[in-house]
Amino acid sequence: MPAKILDGKALAARLQAEMATQVQAWVTQVGRPPGLAVLRVGEDPASAAYVRGKERACERVGIASFGRHFSAQDSPAHLLDTIGQLNQDERVDGILVQLPLPPGWDPIPPLLAIDPGKDVDGLHPLNLGRLLRGEPGLRSCTPLGVMRLLQAEGIPIAGRKAVVVGRSILVGKPLSLMLLAADATVTLAHSRTPDLAEVTRAADIVVMAVGRPRLLRADMVKPGAVVIDVGINRIETPAGSEQLVGDVDYEAVKELAAAITPVPGGVGPMTVTMLLANTLESYKLRSQLSETWV
Ligand code: GUN
Numbered sequence: 001m002p003a004k005i006l007d008g009k010a011l012a013a014r015l016q017a018e019m020a021t022q023v024q025a026w027v028t029q030v031g032r033p034p035g036l037a038v039l040r041v042g043e044d045p046a047s048a049a050y051v052r053g054k055e056r057a058c059e060r061v062g063i064a065s066f067g068r069h070f071s072a073q074d075s076p077a078h079l080l081d082t083i084g085q086l087n088q089d090e091r092v093d094g095i096l097v098q099l100p101l102p103p104g105w106d107p108i109p110p111l112l113a114i115d116p117g118k119d120v121d122g123l124h125p126l127n128l129g130r131l132l133r134g135e136p137g138l139r140s141c142t143p144l145g146v147m148r149l150l151q152a153e154g155i156p157i158a159g160r161k162a163v164v165v166g167r168s169i170l171v172g173k174p175l176s177l178m179l180l181a182a183d184a185t186v187t188l189a190h191s192r193t194p195d196l197a198e199v200t201r202a203a204d205i206v207v208m209a210v211g212r213p214r215l216l217r218a219d220m221v222k223p224g225a226v227v228i229d230v231g232i233n234r235i236e237t238p239a240g241s242e243q244l245v246g247d248v249d250y251e252a253v254k255e256l257a258a259a260i261t262p263v264p265g266g267v268g269p270m271t272v273t274m275l276l277a278n279t280l281e282s283y284k285l286r287s288q289l290s291e292t293w294v
Pocket of ligand 1: 096097098099100121141142170271
């Protein structure tokens, strides 16, 4: 039986509509809208498109944008100064530095400079440490989006074998910790894993996050497995146009998986939605509408 298509785009639209209603009520109570600052450096076209998507989503739910764009020739000290000002700015609940930074820019100082209470990307060592220890805190948006999608679709995690392919700090490492916290038995595979097919074939849930077009073929998937595709790869078609494909051979794998996310329209819209959710969490905490992280 062909797989159930996990429609992240539809779930994201539903969640954002709910957020928009909540934000309206909170603005009356608090006297200001939630605020998010997305900081971008350089001219990477993919980053520019992602940041535009984030700002448009903010607008839809009523979050004020305090974004800045820096030239790649600007100084890292200027970026750090700006982060310092945004940390102090009462109107700003979330700060995010869009990655990757241009060549020559070290991402560690800006990520460390962000106030951990405003770290809506969950990349500050304090928030990553909280995740490792199983304590409440801000969580990275893409892994959080994957977990929310699995939960919303009623896909059980506890006791199941989950394989995450890709060990990035943005996705693979935090997601494996979140799956572990949800009582999955987790394997974290990567580019140096010998016989990847053997590892992925054992999985009830496979998450692909490596950035290699269509790496996961049908013969690497156990029939009935749940397949989550975090990859977004731009490839050229034989006709010469550009196409977005994931890390999964979608057409083949959807014939034997129990459920699968499409690219685009799967995990991507959930990432943006979790950024909004984190910004609202931070806003509620900072405005004393709530007392702890969820
Ligand atoms: N670049 C691609 N994905 C992300 C993300 O989730 N956060 C940041 N900061 N940069 C990214």
